[in-house]
Amino acid sequence: MIFAWANLAGGAEPGATSGWQALARLKTDEALREFRAEAEKPASDAAKRDAEFGRGVSLLAKQPMTTEQVEEAWTIFNGLADSGTDEVAQGARYFLGRIAQHHREQPNLAEAAKQFRRLLSEQESSIWAQTALSRLVLLELYPERSAASPGQCVATARKLLAQARLPVAQSELHLVIADAIFYYRLPVGEALPDLLAAEKLRQLDAPTRADVLVQIAEVSALTGDPAQARKFYETFLAEFPLDQRQYMVKQKLAGLK
Amino acid sequence: MKLKHAGIAVLALGYLAAAVLAWRHAHAPEAKQKVTVRLSHWQLEGTVREGIEAVARRYEQLNPDVKVEILVVPDTIYRQWMRTQLVGGTAPDLIEYTMYWGRIEELAPRYFQPISRQVAQPNPYNKGTPLEGRAWRDTFLDNMTGPDGYNTLMRDYYAPTIAMFTMRLFYNRTLLREITGSDQPPQTWREFLGLCEAVRAYAKAKEQTLSTIGNSWDNSWWIAEPVTHGMGSHHSPKLDHDHTLSLSYWEIALGWERGEWSYRTPELANGLKVFRELGNASQPGFIQMKRDVAMLDFLRGHALILCAGSWDASSLRREAPFEVGAFRLPLPDAADPEFGKTSLGPLSDGSVQTGTSFYLNKASAHSEEALDFMRFLTSVEGNQIFVDVSQWLPAIRGVKPTEFSKRFLPFYDGYNWGSQSYFSGTGSELRMFFLQEMHRMFGPNGSVEAFQKEMETRGPEYADRDLHAHLRDSRVAFNTDDVTATARLRATGEADRLPASPALLEGKYYQTRREMEAAAQRAEKTNGEAKP
Numbered sequence: 001m002i003f004a005w006a007n008l009a010g011g012a013e014p015g016a017t018s019g020w021q022a023l024a025r026l027k028t029d030e031a032l033r034e035f036r037a038e039a040e041k042p043a044s045d046a047a048k049r050d051a052e053f054g055r056g057v058s059l060l061a062k063q064p065m066t067t068e069q070v071e072e073a074w075t076i077f078n079g080l081a082d083s084g085t086d087e088v089a090q091g092a093r094y095f096l097g098r099i100a101q102h103h104r105e106q107p108n109l110a111e112a113a114k115q116f117r118r119l120l121s122e123q124e125s126s127i128w129a130q131t132a133l134s135r136l137v138l139l140e141l142y143p144e145r146s147a148a149s150p151g152q153c154v155a156t157a158r159k160l161l162a163q164a165r166l167p168v169a170q171s172e173l174h175l176v177i178a179d180a181i182f183y184y185r186l187p188v189g190e191a192l193p194d195l196l197a198a199e200k201l202r203q204l205d206a207p208t209r210a211d212v213l214v215q216i217a218e219v220s221a222l223t224g225d226p227a228q229a230r231k232f233y234e235t236f237l238a239e240f241p242l243d244q245r246q247y248m249v250k251q252k253l254a255g256l257k
Numbered sequence: 258m259k260l261k262h263a264g265i266a267v268l269a270l271g272y273l274a275a276a277v278l279a280w281r282h283a284h285a286p287e288a289k290q291k292v293t294v295r296l297s298h299w300q301l302e303g304t305v306r307e308g309i310e311a312v313a314r315r316y317e318q319l320n321p322d323v324k325v326e327i328l329v330v331p332d333t334i335y336r337q338w339m340r341t342q343l344v345g346g347t348a349p350d351l352i353e354y355t356m357y358w359g360r361i362e363e364l365a366p367r368y369f370q371p372i373s374r375q376v377a378q379p380n381p382y383n384k385g386t387p388l389e390g391r392a393w394r395d396t397f398l399d400n401m402t403g404p405d406g407y408n409t410l411m412r413d414y415y416a417p418t419i420a421m422f423t424m425r426l427f428y429n430r431t432l433l434r435e436i437t438g439s440d441q442p443p444q445t446w447r448e449f450l451g452l453c454e455a456v457r458a459y460a461k462a463k464e465q466t467l468s469t470i471g472n473s474w475d476n477s478w479w480i481a482e483p484v485t486h487g488m489g490s491h492h493s494p495k496l497d498h499d500h501t502l503s504l505s506y507w508e509i510a511l512g513w514e515r516g517e518w519s520y521r522t523p524e525l526a527n528g529l530k531v532f533r534e535l536g537n538a539s540q541p542g543f544i545q546m547k548r549d550v551a552m553l554d555f556l557r558g559h560a561l562i563l564c565a566g567s568w569d570a571s572s573l574r575r576e577a578p579f580e581v582g583a584f585r586l587p588l589p590d591a592a593d594p595e596f597g598k599t600s601l602g603p604l605s606d607g608s609v610q611t612g613t614s615f616y617l618n619k620a621s622a623h624s625e626e627a628l629d630f631m632r633f634l635t636s637v638e639g640n641q642i643f644v645d646v647s648q649w650l651p652a653i654r655g656v657k658p659t660e661f662s663k664r665f666l667p668f669y670d671g672y673n674w675g676s677q678s679y680f681s682g683t684g685s686e687l688r689m690f691f692l693q694e695m696h697r698m699f700g701p702n703g704s705v706e707a708f709q710k711e712m713e714t715r716g717p718e719y720a721d722r723d724l725h726a727h728l729r730d731s732r733v734a735f736n737t738d739d740v741t742a743t744a745r746l747r748a749t750g751e752a753d754r755l756p757a758s759p760a761l762l763e764g765k766y767y768q769t770r771r772e773m774e775a776a777a778q779r780a781e782k783t784n785g786e787a788k789p
Contacts, residue, residue: 020748024741025619026367031744054747061740091743098739102732127746134760142767176764182499183768207402211501218500242399244673245502247605252502 019054028062049088053080056095060103070103090128093119097132101139113139120163130169133160137173141180150184171203178215189223192216210240214249226256293324294627295349296615297339299332303571308647309634315642316633323626343368343618350627351615354416356404359685362762363730366737369616371413375628376401382636387655393417393632397652398611404676405614416614417635419643420568421650423606423667424483427563427573429555430580435459436561442584446531446596449587453538456561471560472539473551478680478692480535480564480586486678487588488528490601492518493674503675507765510683510727513720514772518679520709520716524599525679529698529705531589531596536699544696552576567665571648574661583664605671611652684723690716717776724773731766735759 019034035058038051056076059069073095080092097115100108116132116139123129140157148156157177164170175198178191195216198204204212217232233253237246296313300306306329313325328349330338336358342348343364354364365371376394383389383396394401394414398421401407405416426442434440436452436459443449453469460467472480496504496512512518520529536543540554548565555563556576563573564586573581589595590602615634621627633639640653648662658666681688690712697707738759745751 017748020744023744024748026737026741027620050747054744057740057743061737095739098736102736135763138760138763138767141764142771172760176760179499179761179764183764185498188500205407206400207407210402211499211503214502215500218502222500243402244605244610244669244675247670248502248672 019051019058023054023058023061026061028058031058032062046086046088049080049084049086052076053088053091056080056092060095060099065103067105070099073103074099085122087126087128090119090123090126093122094128094132097135101135109139109144124163125165129163130165133163133169134172134176136160137176141176150180150186154180154184154186154190167201168203171198171201174198174201175208175212188219192219192223195219206240210236210243210245213239214245217249217252221252221256230256291322291324292623292626293326294351294623294630295326295328296351296353296627296630297328297330297335297342297349298353298613298615299330299335300353300568300613301329301331302568303573303575303648305568305571305647305649308643308645308649311646312634312639312642313630315639316630319633320626320629323630325630343620346620348618348620350618350621350623351631352618353613354405354616355612355614356408360726360730361408362727362734365408365413365415365616366734366741368619369415370619370621370624371408371415372417372617372628373414376414376417380632380636382633382638386637388637388653393635396637396654397635398654399652401611403610403612403614405616406611416616417631418611418614418652419634419640419649420613420647420652421611421667422566422568423650423665424479424564424566424586425570425583425665426586427555427565427569428582428584429558429561429577430582432558432561432579433582440582442582443587445587446589446593450534452561453534456538466559468540468554468560469538469562470535470540471551471555471563472536472543473546473548474544474692475548476551476564477536477544477695479566481532481680481691481695482678483586484532484535484588485525485528485680486674487604488531488596488600489518489522489524489679490604490672490674491599492522492524497674504677505675506677506681507768509677509679509681510720510724511768511772513683513687514724514776520712526705526709527589527596527599528679529708532695533698533703533705536695539699541700544699567650567662570662570665574648585668601672603671605669605673606667610676613649613652682723683720684727686719686722686726687716690719721773724769728766728769728773731762731769735763735766 019031019038022028022034023031032055035051035054039048039055043051053076056073059073059076062069077092077095077099081089081096083089093115097112097119100115101112113136116136119126119129119132120136137157137160140160141153143153146153154177157173157180161170161173164173174194178194178198181191181194182188195212199209199212199216213232213236217229217236220226220232221229230253233249233256236243236249237253240246296309298309300309306327309327313327316325317323326349339348339352339354343352348368352369354361354369377392379390380388380393380396383391388396394406397406397418399406399418401414401417403418406418407414428442430440433442436455443452456467456469459465493504496508496517498508499505509518518525520526540560543551551560551563552565552569552572554560556573556578558579563569565573570583585606588602588604589597589600591597591600593600615631617624617627617631634643635653637653637655640651640656643649644651644656644662645659648659650658650662650665680691682691694708694711697703697711698705
């Protein structure tokens with residue numbers, strides 16, 4: 001998975017590595033110093049853009065967070081996103097969406113969705129577009145002040161699956177869609193294709209896989225497919241012998257017709 | 258002149274000797290700069306501190322270039338101390354923390370280093386054992402799937418754990434024999450109530466200060482958790498909307514917000530009745546006391562039973578002047594004449610989950626060495642040393658519990674709906690409100706009804722605070738995660754945290770917001786209707 005994404009992320013300039021290293025440890029003051037110093041050096045345009053991008057990202061983590069800081073980051077990202085098509089421009093577009101979504105005091109979800117959609121339309125396969133996809137799907141599933149019914153929201157979200165390029169992204173989308181179906185109390189059978197698809201993609205970590213196996217078995221039993229329920233209960237029992245649900249799953253298995 | 262030359266020669270010789278000594282000192286193997294790994298914890302029980310020290314000393318023998326410094330900070334001030342250290346950038350490399358203390362969504366991304374890649378690799382200290390070659394995470398009894406080992410929403414492994422715990426009622430075997438003529442503890446809830454009566458009668462006849470349970474504010478917490486969770490089990494399937502056979506924080510918290518459960522729900526109301534009985538069997542004024550007082554009451558023979566975790570077992574063994582036994586709290590089962598209809602059984606001790614978790618400080622200057630020490634602490638050899646000295650239950654496969662700790666091994670064959678309980682509710686605010694108001698249940702004038710009424714009137718305000726804090730922490734978590742994932746991508750090309758982190762957490766964020774808005778609208782409507 002790491003390699004797959006690293007390939008997608010290919011072409012990134014090395015940039016101000018020490019700044020990014022400091023930022024990875026959330027040493028924001030140090031990162032900002034590094035990025036400012038990098039921007040002042042005579043360097044390639046790509047390196048300067050990378051440093052500017054780093055400065056914008058650092059501002060979103062520097063404590064205490066201020067409105068001015070967020071707006072400064074917005075200005076930086078806006079400039080970068082509109083002045084190129086490189087990875088920095090894509091990352092900047094992603095962060096424009098995130099600022100609108102979460103960083104501003106008053107979220108603007110429509111603006112966030114607009115930025116994410118633009119990124120997807122321009123660079124669908126890029127790592128930033130694929131990252132935006134998992135955020136956009138949530139905005140479709142849980143829209144604000146929308147007249148759309150939960151079923152319509154799920155249907156709209158499901159259309160985004162076509163834009164998921166890698167198994168890991170597809171798996172993630174299936175999981176959040178299934179979760180929304182449960183949350184909205186839609187017929188549980190509607191979640192079954194998503195759960196089965198996520199399981200089949202084999203991208204789940206162990207704890208999530210344990211949950212998904214139980215979910216498939218439970219929903220299969222509820223929707224009249226005891227054979228499938230049995231198969232997944234048994235898979236769960238075999239793969240997770242120390243899970244707390246062993247006793248309950250054995251009871252369920254014994255109760256299957 | 259000769260003297261002058263001799264003086265110069267002596268000086269030159271002296272200088273030369275000093276230079277040689279300095280050079281030898283600088284190049285001697287023992288003078289090599291030692292790395293100091295600092296670890297903090299709050300475990301002052303029994304011989305636990307000595308257990309961790311013993312592992313550290315053995316590690317230093319194996320790794321002479323590393324010194325392990327252990328900081329023990331009492332749990333009463335640990336959280337504040339840890340926060341200060343983290344904010345000030347002076348926190349130790351390895352920090353004990355538990356998500357049960359809350360705010361992990363905010364703490365983890367900001368201060369703690371995920372170790373998902375490292376735990377996928379074998380633990381080199383397991384070489385020559387049956388665990389050789391197995392991924393480090395799979396050497397833990399729970400495969401590091403406990404809430405601190407693996408953060409489901411961040412999708413990352415964080416904290417290796419060193420022990421496993423169970424809750425038990427410890428009892429004074431000698432005193433029990435004196436009171437009942439047998440040293441066998443009660444097996445059912447009715448037998449337990451019978452024992453409470455026997456203790457009251459014994460204390461009255463002997464004119465002795467004696468309660469069935471030695472209780473305190475802290476111990477009440479440990480009693481309330483299994484009682485509400487266990488008694489609520491019958492209701493739990495109704496909240497399991499995602500069909501995982503396990504209740505998540507959101508199913509409980511948003512279930513409260515939606516009115517899917519309250520302390521008037523029959524199962525939970527019965528849980529309160531059981532809790533009231535346990536409180537009334539405790540020494541008067543226990544709510545004002547700390548756990549040390551409860552333990553002292555027990556050790557002095559003023560209480561027959563102490564409800565505690567297996568973590569206290571070694572302290573009790575060391576301090577008690579009598580033989581200590583232990584048994585599980587026998588909650589009412591389906592055969593109980595009063596609570597049977599709303600009871601589910603048997604109930605298990607819960608999942609195989611390990612604890613006492615150590616997080617790697619993101620700002621550690623010696624993260625490799627710190628992680629290496631954790632590898633040793635959680636290896637077959639290291640964990641066996643710890644278990645042998647501390648008398649705690651092991652966290653690692655193949656490590657043998659001592660004869661003493663064996664009796665606390667968990668019971669698994671029963672119902673359990675996960676580590677989130679009704680007592681935890683919407684979070685720490687509602688839980689504290691429960692503890693603050695529980696006094697309304699106890700004593701001759703106390704009643705479950707009085708508590709329920711208070712919970713209905715003021716509980717929503719506390720739940721609201723919890724959910725607001727949860728939303729705030731969640732936003733911090735995924736915003737910080739965005740920043741660090743981007744930095745890692747740019748610095749090293751590692752793209753493992755993108756694009757999947759953490760969409761499920763953000764989904765829960767929007768679900769929580771919707772529920773809070775809906776609750777606010779309902780409250781507004783109700784208030785509007787109530788106005789003339």
